[in-house]
Amino acid sequence: MRRHRDERYSRRACARTRCGCRFAEPLVEECGAECPTGPRSPFRLPPRQYRCRTDGWLVVEAWSPVGLLPAGTLPHHDYLDALPTRRPIVLVGNDGHNSWVNQRALDLAGITASTPDPVGGKIARDADGQPTGVLTDEAQKFVTRLIPRPDEAELTDACARVLAQAAASGITSFLDIVTDSSxxxxxxxxxxxxxxxxxxxxxxRISTELAKDPAAALTHLHDLRAHSAQTSGVRIGTAKVYLDGIADYPAQTAALIDPYLDSNGNPTSNYGDLYVSGPDFGQLATVLDAAGWQLHAHAIGDRVVRTALVLQSQLRVVQLGGG
Structure with missing residues (x-):
């Protein structure tokens, strides 16, 4: 029997269990399914009342959105629905921009054909307009907000271990490129x-909605910096904003000048998305620059890079008194 951990703990998937449980303790509800391991398995334990959660979230990290086999296979919830478990399943992409979920997860999140794409995100749909189970960028939050988080003490201990390993490798400073209050x-x-x-x-992090209100964004930044002023070793002077997504399949949300191509090399109607408009980004950059903040912009597609560079050059002219 393997021992398992429920959704509040490790995000490593237990791939060989018929019930689809997670590694390690603590114990939760009885599932009644054997979880076989080989005789030399490091997870083979003395007989006890091992239990696993049969109706909790199964979260698998580091799914490769471009690594499905055979080549040309498109992710669809049908593949996950065929697994012998009733649990809601989420495969989190290793790029951080895509998640692949089963129908149970879609149902719990209330995602249907009529659900609109959120600002800064996309719900992948089939030819009939039905959700395929692939959620991109902000659309992932429809599902991830339903998943119970590990408790704060465990997250803090995990962070401490990672930072200690980094220090042992000679890393003495770094930029945390997406930071929130937690x-x-x-x-x-x-x-x-x-x-x-x-x-x-x-x-x-400045959210897509907050980026449209530079004054509110600046207040948010100042508040977080003030609350962390006494934290030794932490410096806050940079804001992060996402201007578009990524060019990788299946997201293809980076804003391009020319359209994405289909599998036959023909142009599609998809040019990617501008999460923050040029004028909104220009106003945000102007306000933050005047207040002494650096702006770290995520810009992948050539269309959004051009927009960002033009706005930055205009801001530079204003700074030099040329306009």
Whole structure:
């Protein structure tokens, strides 16, 4: 029998179990299914009341959106629905921009053919307009917000172990490119307990909606910096904003000048998405620059890179007094 951990804990999938459970303790509800292991399995334990959760979320990390076999296979919830489990399943892409879920997860999230794409995200759909189970960028939150998070103590301990390993490899400082209030609280706890060996420059995430309101974005940044002012080793002076997505399949949300091609090399109607418009980004950059903040912009497609560079050059002219 393997021992398993429910959705509040490890995100490593237990691939050989018939019930689809996770590794390690604690014990939760009885599933009644054997979870076989080989005789030399490191997870083979003395007989006890091992249980696993049969109706909790199964989350698998580091799915490769471009690695499905055979070549040309498109991700669809039907493949996950065929697995012998009733659990809602989420495969989190190793690019951080795509998730692949089964029908149970779609149902729990209330995602149907009539669900509109969120700002800064996309629900992949088939030829009939039905969701395929692939969620991109902000659309992932429809599902991920339903998944119970590990408790804060476990997250903090895990962070401490990673930072210690980084320090042992000679990493003494780094830029945390997407930071929120929970990350800052965790850094504060680590610093207070002497477990923060690096100097960290934290880039605060500005959401797509907040980017449309530069004054509110600036207030948000100032508030988080003020709350973290006493955290030794953490410096805050950068804002992070996503201007588009990624060019990788199946997302293809990076904003391009020319359209994406289909599998036959023919142009499609998809040019990618601008998550933040040029004028909105220009206003945000102007306000943050005047307040002394650096702006870290995620810009992948050539269309959005051109937009960002033009706006940056215009801002530079204003700074030099040329217009």
């Amino acid at each position: 990350d800052l609280r965790r850094y504060a706890v680590l610093a207070e307990s002497g477990r923060l060996p690096q100097r960290i420059h934290a880039a605060i």
